[in-house]
Amino acid sequence: AAGVIQSPRHLIKEKRETATLKCYPIPRHDTVYWYQQGPGQDPQFLISFYEKMQSDKGSIPDRFSAQQFSDYHSELNMSSLELGDSALYFCASSSSGGYGYTFGSGTRLTVV
Amino acid sequence: AQKVTQAQTEISVVEKEDVTLDCVYETRDTTYYLFWYKQPPSGELVFLIRRNSFDEQNEISGRYSWNFQKSTSSFNFTITASQVVDSAVYFCALSEARIYNQGGKLIFGQGTELSVKP
Numbered sequence: 001a002a003g004v005i006q007s008p009r010h011l012i013k014e015k016r017e018t019a020t021l022k023c024y025p026i027p028r029h030d031t032v033y034w035y036q037q038g039p040g041q042d043p044q045f046l047i048s049f050y051e052k053m054q055s056d057k058g059s060i061p062d063r064f065s066a067q068q069f070s071d072y073h074s075e076l077n078m079s080s081l082e083l084g085d086s087a088l089y090f091c092a093s094s095s096s097g098g099y100g101y102t103f104g105s106g107t108r109l110t111v112v
Numbered sequence: 113a114q115k116v117t118q119a120q121t122e123i124s125v126v127e128k129e130d131v132t133l134d135c136v137y138e139t140r141d142t143t144y145y146l147f148w149y150k151q152p153p154s155g156e157l158v159f160l161i162r163r164n165s166f167d168e169q170n171e172i173s174g175r176y177s178w179n180f181q182k183s184t185s186s187f188n189f190t191i192t193a194s195q196v197v198d199s200a201v202y203f204c205a206l207s208e209a210r211i212y213n214q215g216g217k218l219i220f221g222q223g224t225e226l227s228v229k230p
Contacts, residue, residue, distance in 0.1 A: 033217060042203060042220035043157070056217055088155055094216060101147070101207075101218065103157040 002026055006091050006104035013081050013111050021076040021107045025093030029102070031055065032074045034066060037088040037106075049074060081111045114139045116206050118221035125194055126229050133189045133224045135204030141165075143209040146180065146187045147218065152200040160202075163187065164209075194228045201225045 005024040013019050025032050031050045035043040045058035049068035060066075063081075068074040078085060092103045115138040125131045137146065148160040161171065163180050171178045175192045191198055205218040 031216060035218075042223050043218070045217040045219075048217055058217065090157060092218075101159065101162075103149075103159070105156045108155065 004091055004093050004102050004104035006089075006107050008107060009105065011107060011109045013109065015081055015083065015111060017081050017111075019078045019081060019109060021078075021089055021091075021109070023074045023076070023091030023093075023104060025072055025074070025091070026095075026102055029072075029093035029095045031094050031096075032068055032072070033092045033094075033101075034060075034074070034076050035090040035092065037090065038084075039087070043088075043090055046076070078109075083111050085109060086111045114141075114144075114206055114208065114219045116204050116219055116221035118202075118204055118224050120224045121222070122225045122227070124227045124229065127196060128193050129228075130190060130192050131194050131226065131228075133191075133202050133204075133226070135187045135189065135221060137185050137187065137204070137206045139185075139206060139208070141208045145207045145209065147203075147205040147207070148178065148187075148189050149203045149205065150200045151203060151223070157203070160189075191226075194226075196228050196230055199226060199228045 007022045033048040034046040037043040046060040047066050048056045052068045064078050066076045088106045088108050090103050090106045092101045094101050117136045144165045146163045150158040168180050177190045179188045201223045203223045204221040207218050
């Protein structure tokens with residue numbers, strides 16, 4: 001069965017650079033979620049999209065932005081990267097009538 | 113506000129022991145979902161179970177079992193006859209029921225790191 005695809009799997013950036021993470025949800029899933037998991041921490045909700053519109057917002061820094069495109073894939077854009085942005089970033093998708101969440105394998109971002 | 117508490121930060125057991133991971137949650141919603149995820153050292157989040165707030169039946173899946181008690185707001189997870197491959201961080205999570213495009217985000221507990229030694 002198709003899963004949630006995230007790319008890239010690993011990313012190394014320098015401070016003040018920009019990073020773009022991509023997420024391809026499961027076909028026919030209508031909602032995409034982004035989470036950030038710092039080292040030794042639990043995943044924290046950043047933002048979600050329902051049918052390409054932002055549906056909920058969590059503790060997402062102003063330096064970050066996200067959108068969902070017409071083909072339902074989503075991108076998380078992070079600018080002016082800081083050392084503290086080093087984390088595992090997960091994307092998940094779900095459907096209105098579906099059983100629940102499916103997470104991607106995550107993107108490990110390292111800011112040096 | 114919703115909150116999930118996993119009071120056990122780390123648990124260490126010897127292979128074949130039974131182990132229970134505790135999860136206590138807080139919510140004002142009458143309809144909600146509870147989840148357990150496993151995060152092995154490789155980092156991915158592996159779905160284990162989802163339970164809705166109206167279904168208090170306990171569930172068993174192989175060596176895994178879950179005890180949902182609404183009266184005490186707890187959703188505990190037991191691994192029977194633990195194995196080394198069970199070593200991972202386990203997260204309990206809560207989400208409100210989705211109404212059309214609202215809700216659905218997961219609130220995670222702090223996680224319990226389980227170490228199973230041979």
